[in-house]
Amino acid sequence: MGRRPPKQLPMPFDRNLPALYLPADQTQQIVEALAELLLAAVRDPGPQDTPRDEEADDAREDHR
16 A cells, blocks of 8 residues: 555745744834733632631541
């Protein structure tokens, strides 16, 4: 049995050219939004009001 040709054509690209071009104002907005998301993720460690599972804690202590 012979080898089948690939269904997808190869897409050559030049590493020196950007894969995508956005205007400077849109790029700046995207960078600012990503920075805000990253800072928010660092500042907010998550919900602190979640009740602890005391049974799991007890089981962990009993296992030691």
